Amino acid sequence: MKSLKYKIASLAILATVSLGCKKQFDSAVQNKNLPISGLSPALLLPNIETSMLAPAFGQDERQNQYTACNYFYYGDNRYWTGSASLSYTPLTNVVAMEGEANALAATLSKPYLALAKFFRAFYFVNMSLKVGDLPMTQALQGLKNTTPVYDTQKQIFINSLALLESANKDLGEMIAVNKITQGTYVVDSKYDFFYKGDLLKWQKAINTYRLRILISLSKKVSDADLNVKGQFASILGDAVKYPIMTSMDDNLQYIYDGVFTFYPNSSRNFGNDATRYNTGATYINLLASLKDLRVMKVAEPARGLKFDDTDFRSFVGGISGQDQSTMAALVQAGKVSLIGRHRYYETLVGENTFIVSYPEMCFNIAEAINQGWVGGNAETWYKNGIFADFGFYGVNDGANTVLFQKSGGLLGDDVSYNVNFSYNDYYNQPAVKYAGNNVDGWKQILTQKYIAFARNSGMEAYYQWRRTGVPTFSVGAGNTDNGAIPLRFQYPTNERSANAANYKAAVQSQYGGSDDIFQLMWLLK
Numbered sequence: 001m002k003s004l005k006y007k008i009a010s011l012a013i014l015a016t017v018s019l020g021c022k023k024q025f026d027s028a029v030q031n032k033n034l035p036i037s038g039l040s041p042a043l044l045l046p047n048i049e050t051s052m053l054a055p056a057f058g059q060d061e062r063q064n065q066y067t068a069c070n071y072f073y074y075g076d077n078r079y080w081t082g083s084a085s086l087s088y089t090p091l092t093n094v095v096a097m098e099g100e101a102n103a104l105a106a107t108l109s110k111p112y113l114a115l116a117k118f119f120r121a122f123y124f125v126n127m128s129l130k131v132g133d134l135p136m137t138q139a140l141q142g143l144k145n146t147t148p149v150y151d152t153q154k155q156i157f158i159n160s161l162a163l164l165e166s167a168n169k170d171l172g173e174m175i176a177v178n179k180i181t182q183g184t185y186v187v188d189s190k191y192d193f194f195y196k197g198d199l200l201k202w203q204k205a206i207n208t209y210r211l212r213i214l215i216s217l218s219k220k221v222s223d224a225d226l227n228v229k230g231q232f233a234s235i236l237g238d239a240v241k242y243p244i245m246t247s248m249d250d251n252l253q254y255i256y257d258g259v260f261t262f263y264p265n266s267s268r269n270f271g272n273d274a275t276r277y278n279t280g281a282t283y284i285n286l287l288a289s290l291k292d293l294r295v296m297k298v299a300e301p302a303r304g305l306k307f308d309d310t311d312f313r314s315f316v317g318g319i320s321g322q323d324q325s326t327m328a329a330l331v332q333a334g335k336v337s338l339i340g341r342h343r344y345y346e347t348l349v350g351e352n353t354f355i356v357s358y359p360e361m362c363f364n365i366a367e368a369i370n371q372g373w374v375g376g377n378a379e380t381w382y383k384n385g386i387f388a389d390f391g392f393y394g395v396n397d398g399a400n401t402v403l404f405q406k407s408g409g410l411l412g413d414d415v416s417y418n419v420n421f422s423y424n425d426y427y428n429q430p431a432v433k434y435a436g437n438n439v440d441g442w443k444q445i446l447t448q449k450y451i452a453f454a455r456n457s458g459m460e461a462y463y464q465w466r467r468t469g470v471p472t473f474s475v476g477a478g479n480t481d482n483g484a485i486p487l488r489f490q491y492p493t494n495e496r497s498a499n500a501a502n503y504k505a506a507v508q509s510q511y512g513g514s515d516d517i518f519q520l521m522w523l524l525k
Contacts, residue, residue, distance in 0.1 A: 039096075039100045040100065040188065041097045041098075041100040041101040041104070041109070041112040042112070042187065042188035042190070042191040042192075043191060044093050044094075044096055044097040044100070045097070045115075045187075045188075045191040045192055045193075046191055046193065047090060047093050048090050048093050048094055048097065048119055049192070049193050049194055050193070050254075051087065051089070051090035051093075052090075052119075052122060052355050053254045053353060053355065054353075054355075054457070054458030054459070055254075055264050055353060056263070056264050056265070056350070056353055056455040056456070057264035057265055057277070057455075058264070059075070059080075060458055060459050060462075061455060062075075062077050062280070062320070063079055063080075063459070063462055064453065064454075064459065064461035064462050065280045065281075065282035065283060065320045065461075065473055065474060066279070066280050066282075066283045066454050066455055066461070067277055067278065067279055067280050067283075067339060067455075068277070068278055068279070068280045068281075068317070068318040068319075068320050068327060069276065069277050069324070070276060070277070070278055070318060070324060070327045070328040070331045070336075071276035071277075071324075071328060072324055072325075074272075074273070074276045074277070076324060076478075076479075077320045077321075077324065077478055077479040078478075078479050078480065078481070079479055079480055079485055079486050080486060080489060080517070081481060081486075081517065082489070082490055082517075083489055083490040083491060083492045083493055084127070084130040084131050084489030084490065084491065084492060085492075086127045086130070086131075086134075086492060087123040087126060087127055088139070088140070090119070090123060091119075091120065091123050091124075091139075091140055092140060094116050094119045094120055094123070095140050097112055097116055098112070098113060098116045100112075101113050101116070107184050107185060110170060110174060110185055111171075111174060111185050111186060111187045111199065112187065113170070114166075114167045114170035114171050114174070114202075115167070115187070115202060117163040117164070117166055117167035117170070118163070118164060118167045118202070118205075118206045118209070120160070120163055121159075121160035121161075121163040121164050121167075121209075121213075122209065124136050124156055124159070124160055125156070125157065125160050125213060126458075128153050128156045128157070128523075129216070129459075129463060129523070130488065130489045131488060131489050131490070131491055131521075132153050132488060132506070132510050132511075132521040132522065132523075133150040133151060133152050133153050133156070133506045133509070133510055133522075134150060134151060134153075134156060135148035135149065135150050135151065135499070135502070136151040136155070136156050136159060137149075137151050137155075137159070146498065146499075147498075147499045147501065147502060148499065148502065149502050150502050150503075150505070150506040152509075152522065153510075153521060153522045153523055154220075154223075154225070154226070154522055157213065157217060157226065157523075158225060158226065160213065161210065161213060161214075161226075161231065164206055164207075164209070164210045164213075165210075167206050168203060168206055168207055168210075168241075168242060171199050171200075171202060171203040171206070172203065172241065174199060175199050175200055175203065178199070185199065187199065187202075193254075194252055194253070194254075195252075200243065201250055203243055204243050204244055204245050204246070204250050205245070205250065205252040205356055207235055207242045207243060207244045208244045208245045208250075208252075208356055208358075208361045209252075209356045210231070210235060211232065211235060211244070211361060211364045211365065211368075212356065212360065212361075212364060212460075214228050214231055214232045214368075215364045215367060215368065216463065216467065216523065217523070218367075218371070218467065218468075219467070219523065219524060219525065220523070221371075221373070228373070229373040229374070232368050232373050232374055233373065233374045236365065236368075236374055236376070237374075244361060245356075245357075245358045245361050246358075247358060247388075248357075248358050248359075248388055248391060248392065250358060251352070251354055251356070251357045251358055252354070252355045252356040252357070253352045253353060253354045253355060253357065254352065254353045254355065255349075255352050256348065256349045256350060256352075256353075257349065258347065258348035258349045262348045262349075263344070263347070263348060263349055263350025263351070264350070265339065265344040265345055265350055266344075266345060266347065266348045266349075266350060267345060267346060267347065267348060267411060268348065270341070270345040270411050274338060274339070274341060274345060275331065275338060277338075277339060278317070278318045278327070278331050278336050278337065278338050278339065279298070279299045279315075279317040279318065279336070279337045279338065279339055280317045280318060280319075280320055280474075281316070281317035281318055281319045281320065281474060282317070282320060282471060282472075282473060282474055283317060283450075283451070283454060284298075284299055284315055284316065284317030284337055285315075285316060285317050286447070286450075286451065286471060287299075287315070287451065288312045288313070288315040288316070289312075289431070290426070290429065290431055290432060291312050291426065291429070292426065292451070293390075293393075293395045293400060293402075293419065293421040293426075294389070294390070294393045294395055294451070295312065295315045296310065296315070296340075296402040296404075296419065297340060297343055297393040297394065297395065297402065298339070298340045298343060298344075298393070298454070299315050299317075299337040299338070299339065299340050300337050300338040300339070300340055300341060300404055300405055301314035301315060301337065301404055302314055302315065302316050302334055302335050302336055302337045303334045303407055304333045304334025304335040305334070305335055309404055309415070309417060310402065310417050310419050314337075315337050316335065316336055316337055317336065317337060318330065318331065318336045319474050319476070319478070320473070320474040320476075320478065320479045321474040321475050321476025321477065321478050321479045321480070322474075322476060322477075322478045323476075323477055323478050324478055326478075327478065338405075340404075341404070341405045341411070342403040342404070342405075342414060345411060346411060346412065351392075351455070352392075353455070353456055354456035354457050355457065355458075356457070357452070357456065357457065358385075358388055359385040359386075359388045359389045359392070359449075359452040360385075360449060360452060360453065360457065360460070361385075362381045362382070362384040362385030362388065363381070363382065363385045363445050363446075363448060363449035363452065364449075365378075365381045366378045366379075366381035366382040366385065366445045367442065367445050367446070367449075369381065369437065370437045370438075370441050370442045370445060371442070372437070378434065378437055378441065378445070379434040382434050382441075382444070382445055382448065383427065383434075385448060385449070385452060386427070386432075386448050387423065389448075389451065389452040390423070395421060396421065397421070397422065397423040398420060398421070398422075399418060399419075399420060400418070400419045400420070400421050401416060401417070401418060401419075402416070402417050402419050403415070403416050403417075404417070431444075432444065432448075443470050446464060446468055446470035446471070447470060447471055449464065450464060450465075450470065450471050466487060466524065467523075467524065473485060484518060486517035486518060487517065487518055487519065487520060487521070487524065488517055488518075488519065488520075488521055489517060490515045490516075490517055491503060491506075491507070491515055496515075510522065
C-alpha cells in the first residue's frame with residue numbers, strides 16, 4: 001500500500017523540535033486557555049491525527065463483538081453503563097492549528113484551514129454519535145464561554161456536512177492551482193502521518209467520510225434540511241468535483257512501524273494475552289458459516305472440536321453474551337478459536353487500522369443504490385467491497401497458504417497448510433450472491449460491511465447494528481446487566497456540573513429529563 005507509514009510517535013516528534021517551540025507546543029496541547037503564537041500549524045497535526053485512531057484490541061472491539069475476553073482479571077465483555085469520553089482535547093488542538101494558520105499568508109494557511117474543517121466535522125460527529133446533542137457552535141471558546149449552549153444533533157450533522165463541503169471545495173481549488181504552479185499549497189509531509197501532504201488523497205478521504213455520515217442518516221432521508229439523497233447523489237455524480245477513494249491505496253489508516261509504534265497485539269504481549277482473549281462468535285461463526293477463508297487468517301482452529309485444522313467447522317468464536325467462566329472453560333477445552341497468532345502476534349506491526357476505508361465506501365454506495373437513493377449497480381460495488389477486503393487479508397483466488405499455531409506450540413512454532421479458495425464458489429453461495437435491490441440484498445451488504453469493519457473503524461460496526469440490527473448481536477448475562485445493549489452513552493460527569501443548566505435542558509429535550517443509555521437519540525428515530 002502507498003499510504004504513509006506512521007514513522008514516529010508524537011513524543012518522538014516533539015523531541016526533535018527546538019526547546020522554545022517544544023514549550024509552546026506543550027502549552028498548546030496541555031492548556032487550552034493560554035494564548036500561543038509563533039508555531040507552524042503543521043506541528044499540531046500529529047496529535048490531531050493520532051487522536052482519530054481507535055486502536056484494535058480495546059473495549060470497542062469487544063462491543064463490536066469481534067473478540068471477547070475470557071479472563072476476568074484482564075477485563076470483560078460488558079457494555080458500558082456510564083458516560084462517554086469526548087474529544088474536546090483534540091478539537092482544542094484544531095483550534096490552535098487554525099489560529100496559527102490564520103497568522104500566516106494565505107498560501108501557507110489554506111491547506112491547514114481546509115483540513116481543520118474536516119477534523120472539526122470528524123470529531124463532532126463522533127461525539128454526537130455517542131450522546132446526541134452537544135455544544136458545537138458555542139464550544140471551544142475557553143474562558144470566553146464556559147457554559148456553551150447545546151446544538152441539536154440534527155444541527156451538528158448539518159454543520160458537519162457543510163464543513164466537509166467547504167473543505168472539499170477549498171482542497172479542489174488548491175489542487176487545481178498546484179497543477180499549474182507545482183506546489184503553491186502544501187502541507188508539511190513530516191507531520192502529516194496519514195497522507196504525507198497529498199491533498200488529493202485528503203480530498204478523497206473527506207468525500208468518502210461524507211458518504212459515511214450520509215449513510216448514518218438513513219432514517220432521516222425525508223428531512224428536507226438534510227437532503228441526504230441529494231447530497232449523496234451530488235458526490236457520486238461528479239467525480240471531478242468530488243473525488244472519492246478508488247482503491248485500498250487511498251485508505252485513511254494508521255500503520256504501525258514496529259519501532260516506535262506497535263500493534264496492540266504483538267510478540268511483546270503474546271504470553272499474557274494470547275489465551276485470555278479469543279475471537280467473538282458474532283464475527284467468527286459468520287465467517288465460518290460462509291466458508292470464508294478470511295476466518296483462517298484471523299483465527300486459530302479450535303482443536304478440541306476434533307476437526308481438521310482447515311475444516312471451517314474448526315472455527316468457533318466465544319459468545320459475547322455468555323458467562324465469562326463458561327467461555328473460559330470452553331477456551332481451555334480447545335472448543336473456542338483464539339485470535340490468529342501468525343497475523344496478530346508474531347510481528348510488532350500486525351495490520352493497518354482503518355479510520356475510513358475503501359471497502360466501507362463500496363458497501364455504503366451499494367447500500368445507497370439498494371435503498372433507491374441513487375442509480376447504479378449495487379452488485380458491482382458490493383463485490384468491489386468484498387474482494388478489496390479479501391486483498392487486505394491476503395486471500396487469493398486460487399492457492400493460499402495459511403499458518404496456525406502448532407498444538408501446544410510456542411510463538412514462532414507454526415504449522416502451514418495449502419488451501420485452495422475460489423472467489424466464484426464463495427460468491428455464488430446463496431447467502432453471499434447479491435439478492436437484488438431488496439431487503440435481502442440490503443442485509444447482505446450490511447453483513448459484508450460488518451466483516452470488513454473487523455478490528456477497524458472504531459465503533460462503526462456497533463453503530464451499524466444500532467441503526468439496522470445487522471448482524472444479530474449476542475445479548476446475555478456475560479455482556480449486559482439488564483438484558484439489553486445500550487443505545488447511547490451518558491454525558492460526562494463534568495458536563496453535568498460545569499454546564500448544568502444547558503446539560504439539563506438538552507437531556508430534557510431529547511430524553512425526557514433522564515440521561516438514560518437505553519433511550520433513542522434523534523438519529524435513530
